[in-house]
Amino acid sequence: MDKVNQKDLILYSGLIILGLAAPFLFPGFKVQLTILCVLIVLAMTWNLQGGEMGYNTFGNILFYGLGMYLTASVQVGMFFPLAEWTESGGEKTFVHTTSQYFQGMGVGLLVAALVPTIIAGAIGYAILGLRGHYFAICTLGLGIAAGEIAGGIEIIGAGQGFTTPPFPKDIVDPGARGDFFYFLSFVLLIGTFVFIKWIYGSRFKLILNAIRDNEDKAEAMGIQTMKYKIVGWMVSAFFAGLAGGIMGGLIGYIDSTDVAFDGREMGVFMVLMAILGGKGTLWGPVIGATLFHFLKEGFWTLILGWQYVALGVLIVVIVIYFPEGLMGWLREKYPERFGEVIDEKDRKAQVELK
Amino acid sequence: MNKFTKLFITFISAITLMLSSMSSSFAKVDGEYIVLGAAISLTGKYSSNGVHTQNGYNLAVERINKMGGVEVQGKKYKFEIIYYDDESNPKRAAQLAERLINQDGVKYMLGPYSSGLTKAIAPVTEKYKIPMVEANGASRSLFTKGYKYLFAVLSPANQYLEVAIDLAVEKNGGKPVRIAQAFEQDAFSQDVRLGILDAAKRTGSEIIIDDKLPKELNDMAATLAKVKATKPDVLVVSGHTKGALTAIRQIAEMKVDVPMLAMTHCDAAKLSKQHGKKSEYALCASQWHKNLSYKDSFFGTGKKYDKDFKKEFGYAPPYQSAESSAALLVFKDAFERANSFDGDKVRDALKTTEMQTFYGNIKFGPGGQNTAKPMILFQVRCKGDTCENKVVAPTKWASDKFYHPIPKWSERS
Numbered sequence: 004m005d006k007v008n009q010k011d012l013i014l015y016s017g018l019i020i021l022g023l024a025a026p027f028l029f030p031g032f033k034v035q036l037t038i039l040c041v042l043i044v045l046a047m048t049w050n051l052q053g054g055e056m057g058y059n060t061f062g063n064i065l066f067y068g069l070g071m072y073l074t075a076s077v078q079v080g081m082f083f084p085l086a087e088w089t090e091s092g093g094e095k096t097f098v099h100t101t102s103q104y105f106q107g108m109g110v111g112l113l114v115a116a117l118v119p120t121i122i123a124g125a126i127g128y129a130i131l132g133l134r135g136h137y138f139a140i141c142t143l144g145l146g147i148a149a150g151e152i153a154g155g156i157e158i159i160g161a162g163q164g165f166t167t168p169p170f171p172k173d174i175v176d177p178g179a180r181g182d183f184f185y186f187l188s189f190v191l192l193i194g195t196f197v198f199i200k201w202i203y204g205s206r207f208k209l210i211l212n213a214i215r216d217n218e219d220k221a222e223a224m225g226i227q228t229m230k231y232k233i234v235g236w237m238v239s240a241f242f243a244g245l246a247g248g249i250m251g252g253l254i255g256y257i258d259s260t261d262v263a264f265d266g267r268e269m270g271v272f273m274v275l276m277a278i279l280g281g282k283g284t285l286w287g288p289v290i291g292a293t294l295f296h297f298l299k300e301g302f303w304t305l306i307l308g309w310q311y312v313a314l315g316v317l318i319v320v321i322v323i324y325f326p327e328g329l330m331g332w333l334r335e336k337y338p339e340r341f342g343e344v345i346d347e348k349d350r351k352a353q354v355e356l357k
Numbered sequence: 358m359n360k361f362t363k364l365f366i367t368f369i370s371a372i373t374l375m376l377s378s379m380s381s382s383f384a385k386v387d388g389e390y391i392v393l394g395a396a397i398s399l400t401g402k403y404s405s406n407g408v409h410t411q412n413g414y415n416l417a418v419e420r421i422n423k424m425g426g427v428e429v430q431g432k433k434y435k436f437e438i439i440y441y442d443d444e445s446n447p448k449r450a451a452q453l454a455e456r457l458i459n460q461d462g463v464k465y466m467l468g469p470y471s472s473g474l475t476k477a478i479a480p481v482t483e484k485y486k487i488p489m490v491e492a493n494g495a496s497r498s499l500f501t502k503g504y505k506y507l508f509a510v511l512s513p514a515n516q517y518l519e520v521a522i523d524l525a526v527e528k529n530g531g532k533p534v535r536i537a538q539a540f541e542q543d544a545f546s547q548d549v550r551l552g553i554l555d556a557a558k559r560t561g562s563e564i565i566i567d568d569k570l571p572k573e574l575n576d577m578a579a580t581l582a583k584v585k586a587t588k589p590d591v592l593v594v595s596g597h598t599k600g601a602l603t604a605i606r607q608i609a610e611m612k613v614d615v616p617m618l619a620m621t622h623c624d625a626a627k628l629s630k631q632h633g634k635k636s637e638y639a640l641c642a643s644q645w646h647k648n649l650s651y652k653d654s655f656f657g658t659g660k661k662y663d664k665d666f667k668k669e670f671g672y673a674p675p676y677q678s679a680e681s682s683a684a685l686l687v688f689k690d691a692f693e694r695a696n697s698f699d700g701d702k703v704r705d706a707l708k709t710t711e712m713q714t715f716y717g718n719i720k721f722g723p724g725g726q727n728t729a730k731p732m733i734l735f736q737v738r739c740k741g742d743t744c745e746n747k748v749v750a751p752t753k754w755a756s757d758k759f760y761h762p763i764p765k766w767s768e769r770s
Contacts, residue, residue, distance in 0.1 A: 031459040034452055154542045155569060162542030162569060163498065164447070164473055169480055177485050181455075254451045255480040258473055259542070260572060262448045307442055308399060 019193070026185045033181035037253055039296045040188035044195045044246045045269065046276040046288035048239035051199065053274060054282030055208060056235055057215030058131070062142030064270035065149050066123060066240040068263035070115035070247030072159055075167040075257060077114050078107030089160040101171040108252060115248035116241050123240030127233040134218070143266070150264030165257040184253045191249060195242045196289070202238070203285050211235055215283075279321055281328025290329055386464075386698050390437040391427060393688070394463030396453040396478065398470050401445025402573045405598050406625055406677050410470045410493055412670050413681025414438055420655050420665075421685060427692050434692075436685065443469055447477035454481040463487070464700055467684055470677070471597070472496030472514065472544040479507050488704045490687050492680040496548045500724030507725040508707050510683045510716070514545050515552030516732050517642035518593055520750055521619035522556035524640075524734070525591045528617070528761045537566035537589035537615075539580040539604075541596030549595045549621060549642075565589055574600040581613050591617045601626040601641075609635040609766075616762030619734075625675040629737045629744035637739045638763040645676040645716050646733055646748050648756055655686060656715040683716035736760060 026033050045067065052060045079088045083097040099107065130141050154162050170180040202208050210231045213221040222228050247263070257263050272295070280291020298317060302310040325332045333341045386392065395414065398407030415438075421427065422435040439461055443450040450469055457463040458481070466482050468475050468491020475494025479502070482489045488506050495514035499507065525534045538553055540546040550567075557564055565587055568580045574596040584592055592615045594604040601622045608618070609632070623629075623641035647659040656662040662682070666674035687710055692698075695706035711720045711729075718729035734750040736759060747757035 033459070034455040038452070151571070154571075162540075162547045163496075163544050164476060166476060166480070166498075166502070170484065180484060250448075254448050254477065256447050256451065256473075256477040258447050258477075258544075261446050261473070262477075265446075265448065268446070268448075303441070307440070310442070311400065 022189050022192075026182055030178065030181075033178075033185050034253070035296070035300060037181070037185045037188045037249075039293065040185070040192040041246045041250055042272065042276060042296055043289050043292040044188075044192055044242055045273040046280070046292040047195055047199055048242045048246075049273040050277045050282055050284075050288045051202075051211070051235050051239050053277055054284070054287070055211040055215060056232060058134075058232070059139045059274070060142045060236075061139060061266060061270055061274070062126075062145040063239055063243050063273060064146040064264055064266045065126075065142075066119035066243035067247035067250070067269060068146075068149055068153070068265070069119045069122065070244030071251035071257055071263045072153065072165070073115040073118055073244070074108070074111035074248030075165055075251050076159060077111035078104070078168055078252075081107045081110060086158050089158060089163070089165055097168075099168045099171060101173045104168060104171045107168070112245055112248045115244045117244075119240040119244035119247075120237045123237045124233055127236045128229075131229060131232045131236065146264050146266035146270055150260040150266070153263060154259035160257070162259070164259070164262075167251055167255050167257060169255070184249060188246075188249050188253075191242070191245050198238070198242075200285060207231065207234075212283075275318065278328055279325075281330025281332070281334075284328070284330040284334075287328050287330035294329070386434065387437070389426075389432075389434055391434045391465070391692065391698075392461075392463055393436060393438045393465050393467050394441075394454075394457035394461060395438055395467040396441045396443040396450045396457070396469045396474070398445040398474065399440075399442040401443075402599070403445040403470050403474075403597065406493070406622075407445070407470045409625060409675050409677040410681045411440065412666070413492070413674070413678035414467060414685060416666060416669055416678070417655070417682035417685035420682075421689055424655060427689050429692055429696055429698065436689075438467065439463060443474060445471070445474070447473050450474040451477040451481055454478040458482070458485050458487055464698070465489075465688065465703065467681075467688075468492055468494055468509070472499065472548065475499060475507075476544055479504055482506055486700055486704075488691075488700060488707055490684045490691075490707065492684040493677060494545075496544045497551065498544070498548070500722070500726040502724075504725055506704055508687070508710070508721050509726050510687060510719055511644050511680050511727055512730055512732050513726050514548035515555065517549045517552060517621055518595070518619050519552045519556040520732060520734055521593070521617075521640055521642070522553060522560060522562065522591065524750060524759065525617050525619075526560045526562065528759075529590060533561040533563065534590035535587075536562055536564045536591050536593060537580075537584050537587065538564060538593040539566070539568040539570055539577055539596075540594075541570050541574050541600050542572055543597070545597070546595040546600070546621075549593075553593055570596055570600070574603050576607070577603055578607055578611065581607055581611050584615060585611065585613050589615065591615070591619060593619045595621040598622050598626040601628055602631065605632045605636045605639065612766040614763075614765045618763060623735075623737065624673075624746060625677050627672070627675075629739075629746060633742060633744055634739050634769075636737045637744060637769075638760055639737045640749070640759075641735055641737070641746065643676045643733050643735055643746075644730075645679040646735055646746065646754070647674075648748055649717065649733070649754050651713055651715055651717050653686065653712075653714045656682065659715050662715050679716045683714045683719065686714045687712070687719055734759075 025036050049063050052058045079085050082103050133141055159165050210226055214228050218228055251257050276292040276295045277288045279295055281287030302313045306313055397411050398404055418436045426433045426435045441453045443453055466487050466489040470493045472494045475491050483504050483506055490508045492510050495511050497513045497515045536557055540550045566583050570577055601620050619640045621642050628636040647663040649659050652658045690712055691703055691706040695702040719727055720729035722728040733748055735746040735748045737744055738747045748754050749757055749759040
């Protein structure tokens, strides 16, 4: 193992230890930490399109919301009639046993990962031919339409909303629910990060970049851009669906437009976080999401009533002073540490070519 | 150790320090204060009603504290409320409930505004066994989930306009009526809709238009065009404050003639003031009206409450404020009867609440809903240019006769 890798190893193990210890260090902040994990996942997956591929999508919220509804529906539907569960005013109360709850959650998350992926493939095939603003507007419509449609489907609660199964009563420790969702989201975060880091080392990422830089040239080089664009989107959908499933269980109540297909908040936040941290970088979305979450929570506590003004000012400041995001700024300032790494072998090969 | 690693470690330790200093939660009872927590919609689509709720809470806290506070085990305590802004967003509300309980150490909660947000918060308070008295979550499904720590001082949402349908049938000579209805896609309004469905079934009435309208209701012209074409006997609209305002505005603009118009949230929207004569004859469901003959020792009668509230906040209190104030009276009563700060003892005391407030009688049913208080209906009536809400049902409190049918627009001056 060479030196660079060793440094990475220290960093990663440090972060993982921190992540594992976090809920015990700050037991009061478990929910915020869980949401932080989910936010990072959303920012990283958005970055695959917006940052690497140059396709500014507002549609990733669709997969997030789908995942949320699917997880909850499967979790309920596996054991009880779903229609009776969601029918408002139903006098019956269904209670999941402990094993039912976790089984349902597991299968639900599986479905929440697969179905959005397939849907991303299908929709991607239809609309990834659009470019630039047209693609952005089209995907914006997707999220809004999904919210309105979900608000009309009775079996998932329609406008009444969908109360997800409560955490099993047999587990008496009130902290257990928080721990469960935190570690679930933490595992998802690690999974997403590892997968995306792997993509960063692969030819796939270079193709996405080629599409971003000049799609026509990429095609001229013989790359089937459509195929890669769709696969890229499917990857995002997979992780966004899982993130949604976890959030649904955590919040405990799904509303069609305010919680699930929440394009106005989550949909915009994921873009904002990626840009804040620096799009088109591996660490940018992670840093962006973390900073964003901290600032947002801080604003909410310290300047109640003015939080959105503060957030707006922050966005303006970022766009003016850090147009490339924090990572972009760091790269410019300290290129030797944060700049693109050129493989030694690669450089030597080029030298030899001369 | 290189610069980057140092920077990283500094960053992490800074955050750790910051968080650990913030975690130091203060207790449920802080010196002479009993700390209550509330997530309120100060921004977002429910912001106007959120403020009504907060004003109601604040007025009651001030009044109770001024009149000696809460006496527990021989010692006087004062109420204090920690507020957060939930932005009318259920996701945010659930998160804030966790925050109030875990970080701020709150042991007793007051409800947010709207059924949707209450639905999001109730699972959290239930999990931590935190008693919550809520004044603005009327959805029936809140009371069928078997929640043990949720208490609502209001009547469930399905009761809001059921009476209106009975009234329409009565005016129709006991024959079934044709109903047109339009409801916002939200937990509360959809529950009002269920109440209408029940009433329609019971009376054999027919529902000819059943529209769902988007949240943040700003336009319902399509529904009204259908109403114009089909001429139903009753038009029912519910969609919080914006729904009420939009309905009146567009009905007047489009000159829609319908014999009876039943709505919710007329007083929260200050219809009679904002739309004046345009809103005349609208029939509105309300949890409370100042003319009702209830009273208590803190606010006196409804009329007195109305006056005090006006003096403090500069507008007449809608029922959302009145019920919010009542929630505090319930908490005070429960603390004193429990004579303890133990969550479960307070909860048991809440369970056996039986009291009269200026807002009405309060007694909780098995699901936590208030079963001791009927809904009332008032109608907007105008004299010259000043319009007022007059109670028309139930007959016990009716100050005016129900005016039916609504005159056609062509006959209205």
